[in-house]
Amino acid sequence: MKREWNIRTIYLYLVSFVTLMMIIFGTVQLIQSAVAFVYPPPAYYPGPADIKMRMANEKLEPEVIEEQVRFEQERQEQQIKYDRARRVAESFSLLLVALPIYLYHWRRIQRDAGTPS
DSSP states (O other), X not given: OOOOOOHHHHHHHHHHHHHHHXXXXXXXXXXXXXXXXXXXXOOOOOOHHHHHHHTTTSOOOHHHHHHHHHHHXXXXXXXXXHHHHHHHHHHHHHHHHHHHHHXXXXXXXXXXXXXXX
């Protein structure tokens, strides 16, 4: 059976293609995010020398420097956790949006072609 190419058919295939790409990218991002949860990347923690250079004009006690280092480490760890959680949420939302749209359009293509989905 020869397929009839009209604007509607082209639209259905185009939307199916775009949403299929979104599903693929969302799945890849989800897998990468899962790996980042299991094996997180190493974090950069500034040492006392970094903090001393940033605050070169001020006279700081060693306790203040250590407190600043601990604060910076905690802040970076919180940022890393936030970034990982945000990335997982972005991946899931991409899949949740793209999958139903893809399934709907692909089923319309199959129904129009007269083949079972």
